[in-house]
Amino acid sequence: MKQSAERRAGSFERHGLTDEQLVAIFRTMLMQRTLENRGFQLNRQGKIPFASASEGHEAVQAGAAMAFARGKDILVPYYRDLGLALGIGVTPYEVLLSLFARAADHSAGRQFPHHYASRNLGLHTISSVIAAQLPHAVGAAYAMTYRGERGRAVLTTFGDGATSEGEWHESLNFAAVHKLPVVFLCENNEWAISTPLAKQMGQPDVHKRAAGYGMPGSVVDGMDPVACYAAVREAFERARSGGGPTLVEAKCYRFLAHTTDDDDRTYRSREEVERRRKEDPLPCFERLLVERTIVSAEAMAALKRSVLEEVNDATDRAEAMAYPLADDLYERVYAEAWRPWL
Ligand SMILES: Cc1ncc(C[n+]2csc(CCOP(=O)(O)OP(=O)(O)O)c2C)c(N)n1
Ligand SMILES: [Mg+2]
Numbered sequence: 001m002k003q004s005a006e007r008r009a010g011s012f013e014r015h016g017l018t019d020e021q022l023v024a025i026f027r028t029m030l031m032q033r034t035l036e037n038r039g040f041q042l043n044r045q046g047k048i049p050f051a052s053a054s055e056g057h058e059a060v061q062a063g064a065a066m067a068f069a070r071g072k073d074i075l076v077p078y079y080r081d082l083g084l085a086l087g088i089g090v091t092p093y094e095v096l097l098s099l100f101a102r103a104a105d106h107s108a109g110r111q112f113p114h115h116y117a118s119r120n121l122g123l124h125t126i127s128s129v130i131a132a133q134l135p136h137a138v139g140a141a142y143a144m145t146y147r148g149e150r151g152r153a154v155l156t157t158f159g160d161g162a163t164s165e166g167e168w169h170e171s172l173n174f175a176a177v178h179k180l181p182v183v184f185l186c187e188n189n190e191w192a193i194s195t196p197l198a199k200q201m202g203q204p205d206v207h208k209r210a211a212g213y214g215m216p217g218s219v220v221d222g223m224d225p226v227a228c229y230a231a232v233r234e235a236f237e238r239a240r241s242g243g244g245p246t247l248v249e250a251k252c253y254r255f256l257a258h259t260t261d262d263d264d265r266t267y268r269s270r271e272e273v274e275r276r277r278k279e280d281p282l283p284c285f286e287r288l289l290v291e292r293t294i295v296s297a298e299a300m301a302a303l304k305r306s307v308l309e310e311v312n313d314a315t316d317r318a319e320a321m322a323y324p325l326a327d328d329l330y331e332r333v334y335a336e337a338w339r340p341w342l
Pocket of ligand 1: 080128129130158159160161162163187189191192193254
């Protein structure tokens with residue numbers, strides 16, 4: 001991976017991104033981490049039942065979100081994509097409404113946490129059923145082709161474990177056969193809950209499978225947000241201009257347990273996690289922005305304060321909202337009033 005070697009050697013390729021865009025990427029990454037830590041805190045305080053963890057995926061997601069064209073492209077993500085959701089415009093308040101399961105949440109508190117959806121943002125609701133989102137993504141891309149639309153594409157994401165599912169194969173194959181405008185982005189964090197990569201696949205490089213489908217594949221350092229932006233942008237450009245699908249693999253790592261319901265000490269060593277922590281994309285990218293004087297130390301401190309204030313404010317506002325009423329259980333589920341207990 002050229003980019004990561006360059007990063008370590010000290011050179012920096014900004015791939016056409018302005019200072020403002022680089023700072024926006026960092027802010028998304030910091031917001032993702034702060035919100036996610038807030039989810040874990042609220043769970044441990046007994047205030048919310050569940051939160052998931054995407055620490056270690058921030059660079060992939062903020063980079064990919066920067067390549068997404070709002071108002072044109074469609075995002076069909078999976079459950080670990082808080083940063084992608086934030087990066088394309090979901091607000092921290094909306095995320096907290098979902099975590100607190102309040103009535104004002106977009107699903108009126110009914111959906112599992114982190115299952116965002118937004119018609120305006122082009123965000124499909126996500127799937128907890130591994131790989132089930134892929135046929136949906138390919139279907140959306142097929143619709144674009146069927147309607148003769150150009151200049152837009154679908155971005156869909158998944159983990160390394162998802163690549164063992166039949167839907168994964170069917171989706172890539174169908175997209176390649178019909179040259180559909182899709183970007184398949186694998187967030188390879190080396191674990192599928194407690195299943196390590198070596199027990200999931202004989203070929204640890206997911207992108208190499210692209211050749212078997214007849215589509216281009218690329219691999220990128222998933223701890224480098226700018227490299228991720230460049231890889232996803234290239235795939236988007238191919239898809240939007242009629243060049244068909246691409247399989248992009250971002251190598252990253254999950255630093256925390258799978259979710260608040262998981263204890264990763266039962267299946268992986270602390271030494272492994274500590275070793276991988278050294279690649280943490282947040283401090284690495286922060287250092288780069290300050291060293292290159294893209295952000296001053298004072299502006300960085302102010303940015304951190306503003307992210308924390310926004311999350312604190314969103315937490316207080318979401319927590320103060322009402323729960324859904326039991327009487328409304330079947331609202332927006334059936335076309336007509338449905339009161340099975342009456
Ligand atoms: C079809 C199906 N099988 C099993 C599960 C249980 N499950 C939830 S997350 C997960 C791990 C998926 O790992 P990966 O695709 O690598 O994504 P990651 O969670 O590591 O980001 C599994 C097995 C599920 N949700 N759906
Ligand atoms: Mg995984």
